[in-house]
Amino acid sequence: MSLAYPSAVHRRGRARKVLDTFEGYIRIDLVEERMFPASTILRYLAVVFPVLLYYFQSTFLAISDDLFMTMLIGTAVIAGLQDALTGLTGRLSFAMERGTLETYLVEPVPWALIPVAMNIWRSFTGALLACVMVAIGLLLGGSIDVGAIPLALLVLFLGVAACNALGSFAAAFILLFKRGEPVVALYSLAASVLGGALFPIDVLPPWIRWASYLVPHTYVIDAERQLLMGSASGGHMDPALSIGILAVFCVVAFATGLFVFDRALRLARRLGILSI
């Protein structure tokens, strides 16, 4: 018998590990997408309807030409960030129920990478979904400032990153208490009101508006509207300021989110409740 037994233990650097981890997890997601091909297509088809909904509603209200794009950009951002926010908790509870979480945990890669790696594909497809929604809006006669697209994508990326960081708090909660979807769903609905998905946030009374500044959605929506629609957007924050705030938010939320996740994982490990 010829021996194909690997002769040495595989050694690799940190960067290699990070790449391997991301690749491995994206591979799992691709397997899933391939397993249910139609569901992927349907997900993209489904977003045609909210776009149509806001298109006809703004035609009916006939207040201004910009109403449609205002609503569309807000909704697209909320939809796009939704996956970034809830993807991790969904995946994590599924893995815990199924028992595959332990399979991931016994791999020789840092546990702190798991929250990001588990959600990277979902975040990407979510962001793509937002872009598809805006594109459908364009087909229906909406218009945007084409030159601002790169910056708009950067803002979207920061929003996705911020929501991933928030998701790791939720993931920590799920590791310890097993049920966390209601918390995440609540937050995500609140974010669409506070972030001003269908209206500029100055509509909100001042006693609620301060809370708007605490959710990243506000900055993403405001900046996207101003970048893509210019002065017609009804936004009022300098996009550069929004980007700066988002960047700081990402750094702080990621650092604390991963720390909390790591702590929760250690506690769950000690108690032996990783897969219960």
Added chain:
Amino acid sequence: MSLPGDEVIKLRGLTKLYEPTPRWMRVFARSHMVEPVKALDGVDLTVRAGEICAIVGPNGAGKTSMFRILVGLTTATGGTATVLGLDAGRDSEQIRQIVGWMPSEDRSLLMRATAKENLQLHGRLQGMPRRELAERIPYVLETVNLAAQTESVVAGLSAGMRARLRLARALLPGPRALILDEPTGAVDPIAAHGLLTLIMELVKQERLAVLISSHRLEEIEALQSQALLMDRGRVRYSGDLDSLRREWERPEVEFVLADPATAHALADNLVAQGLHAVVDGDSVRCQPNPHEPVGAVLSRLGPLTSQIRHVREIPMPLRDLIAQVYERGEAR
């Protein structure tokens, strides 16, 4: 003989106490247990390169807990566990790079992925180069006799096939130590024998250190190894598996006769031989003397021998064996 430098897996006074979740956590979720459970209580164990150690014990003995501490899925409450000098608590990530773990449950596989996809994922996360992985996957699948199922989705495989796939996954990256949690539980006896032979071959060729658990001695019949008999977290016996088995292979013998009258006659004869015999309808049970073959008992039965319709050997239940080993230990 083996040098101390050969020590691969080493447990010293390993203790694990599972406790209910702290009070503040119970606001959100009920605790998974009521009373603290001592799953491991001062377990010592050394497995050297090229050695197999069978951990034998009934359900709840602490076998899985021991393994989970070694691969870092839970932490020890006391004592130490090391693999090649790496501490299971601190250097868990490095340990996971050199240990192949075969969990006892199917749940650990990605059910919707194919056998090959499951291995690919594991191989990449283990840091195996793409080329090597592409060669190694067909090889390990062939080794566990699953080549035909390479492209089958796991959910569609039988329990035995899934067990073999879990073994293939543990072997894939070429670990220095293998930890196999009840590997033969779901596999048919012939395949189980094959698995154990395969493992013994690998151990010899690659000088692996192997921990293997089982709750049934007869399942690991083919194994030549050290043994650790455990019950409720404590070690009851530590030595070679063969001597344990000799103990266990002193089965009770049951004779089935034509009618109760003959059964009583046979029982009388056995009692006359100095054995303890129990009649139940038309059958008689007795325990031959230690170190005496069943044939010796038969040869003394005289004309009654031809009246025996069936002879059955009833292996000693693991519980009784543990009790017996323990009693002897106490007496010593």
